[in-house]
Amino acid sequence: MPSPTALCAGRVVAVTGAGRGLGRAHALAFAAEGAKVVVNDLGVGLDGSGAGSGPAHEVVEEIRAAGGEAVAHGGDIATADGAASLVAAALDSFGRLDTLVNNAGFLRDRMLVNLDEDDWDAVMRVHLKGHFLPLKHAAAHWRTEAKAGRVPEARVINTSSGAGLLGSVGQGNYAAAKAGIVGLTLVAAAEMGRYGVQVNAVAPAARTRMTEETFAGTMAAPGGSGFDAMAPENVSPLVVWLGSTASAGVSGRVFEAEAGRITVMEGWRPGPTADKGARWTPAEAGETATKLLAAAGTPEPVYGAR
Template sequence: MICQDRVVVVTGAGRGLGRAHALEFARQGARVVVNDLGVARDGTGAASGGPAEEVAEEIRALGGQAVASRHDVADEAGATGLIATAVEHFGRLDVLVNNAGFLRDRMLVNLAEDEWDAVVRVHLKGHFLPLKHAGRHWRAEAKAGRPVDARVVNTSSGAGLLGSVGQGNYSAAKAGIVGLTLVAAAELGRYGVTVNAIAPAARTRMTEEVFAQTMAAPGAGEFDAMAPGNVSPLVVWLGSAESRGVTGRIFEAEGGRICVMDAFRHGPATDRGARWDPAEVGAAVKDLLAQALAPEPVYGAG
């Protein structure tokens, strides 16, 4: 019960990873706002509160406390309403898990502008706006002299860290979430807020086709490494009071594996103390590359 009485908002919680996170937070004693628009895998279709309400009811059936939300997290009014829902129903907000998203995969030369805009909107803007309004709430609490011990867990992806062929829009949005996480960790720390991100791998609506092609289903009694619930213990711990002091970090989570990702760091460098001549740059760069670690391959580039 490491999140006893903490109030948690989970976006995209009607299915997949978000549902698993919401259920595990509830098992660990949290009160949960289950947010989901209930649209299709590619973000199309009419919004429905069905999936969010089903998960909220599942939590209540387990003896927990939950309320459903169908706010659009990539809309200013929707994000405002989402944070207000937590405060109005449960009196406080302790944890924001940004998880909502969908896919519209296409090779770059075939990627339509609206497919780019839709994916960047739901993933990147859909992280920014709830984070902005949660941050405003916690800033106000801190300035009023009330103690804040809050957590934000963002959802990036291996595609955002290493790239993924056929997912230029998704990879760009997920890389943007990493940058947003680092900035938010630096800015919100003064108010008692930590901000981290995960890069999960699991079988969900968004990934079922990929994993169906690359991994056979486990046999009876075998560990299912691709089950969404495997990622949730890390998310719940990051949302707990125990994670205080851990901020600005990116964690990869898959099956039973947790990895701290080393993002961009200053590597080999040379400084001649004067302006370079273009003809001299090539030799210097080749020398630096010889000293540097080779980049990991882009997913799907093999």
């Protein structure tokens, strides 16, 4: 039974894609810290095909068996109705919504010249639209609460990726979607702060269905009793903290979380610059850009690049 003094006691948390992997780990971790959890999952395959309610219900049963409270939600959060029903599920079941964790996603990896339009659209839909719509409907609820004088201590945690921050060979659709999630996070944090909503993003590295085949060598579990650096449960403590009231004042930030390491990412900042005060000629622009590049730091390499 979760302690009444736990970090998220009394809070209601909705986690998308919570039937397996990172989402499941997040849902269990929130419940262990006293939260009531809405477990969303469509039960689709690694490429987004098929569907089934089993994974979400299994996580709910795990939470209940440990003395917590949870309900399953099988709506498609990349649709307006599904996203609205996720918020409604929290309100109908527990009377409130305090934290939204956007986590759902799948992969359709191809090199760009082999990437079909359908594979591009499907990945954009689940990752980017699947973040936007739950965020939109949750934010609308919290804005209404704030305008009624009930300013929430609301939290949103979005899920980006190192692929979105640095790029990843063979994952142009996924990398673009995950980069878009960072932009969405920054805008949402700026727009929703006045209503008591904090929005942050995590870029996790962990063993899930999406990584255990693509990065099999680095994601394998260790033998024996050693620290399992790639276990998804290593990411969840940061997500739980960001989803709690203890993270007051933290918004619009991106964190990498992997194994026992947490990193605050610093993103795009102005580097070397030159100002002529007038229009450059192409030759002048090229000469100046070359000098500026020589003075700039070397970019981090794209994942998978040689």
